[in-house]
Amino acid sequence: MEFAVRQCCRSIRIGKILINEDNKIIYSRLTPDIRKRRVLLLYPLLHTGTAYIQAIRELIANKKVQEENIFLLSMFSTFYGIRRVHKEFPMVTVITSEINDDVPYYFTMRYFGTD
Numbered sequence: 001m002e003f004a005v006r007q008c009c010r011s012i013r014i015g016k017i018l019i020n021e022d023n024k025i026i027y028s029r030l031t032p033d034i035r036k037r038r039v040l041l042l043y044p045l046l047h048t049g050t051a052y053i054q055a056i057r058e059l060i061a062n063k064k065v066q067e068e069n070i071f072l073l074s075m076f077s078t079f080y081g082i083r084r085v086h087k088e089f090p091m092v093t094v095i096t097s098e099i100n101d102d103v104p105y106y107f108t109m110r111y112f113g114t115d
Contacts, residue, residue, distance in 0.1 A: 013037075017058060019051045025058055035064040038071065046074040046096065047103055049081035056089050067091040076103045 015030035
């Protein structure tokens with residue numbers, strides 16, 4: 001997804017947050033002025049929302065980003081995941097191409113080359 005965003009917006013600043021299986025942040029590299037910006041969180045699959053919630057907590061608590069300036073972008077989402085994110089962060093905007101409880105896990109394996 002990063003490649004597509006960069007093709008559309010060549011001057012965009014891109015940071016990274018890496019969250020492990022235990023939902024702990026193990027790496028974070030974000031632009032120093034991120035609190036003044038709108039933030040796009042990109043990940044192809046929003047299933048339970050746990051990783052997104054952890055990333056949002058990092059942005060709000062440690063980087064002082066305003067909740068209404070955070071936008072989640074995913075290709076596939078579940079109703080449960082969207083509700084869970086909105087329950088904790090009602091001002092965050094979720095943008096997705098499909099909402100379905102039968103999410104295509106194989107897509108992320110192929111997308112990241114782990115199939």
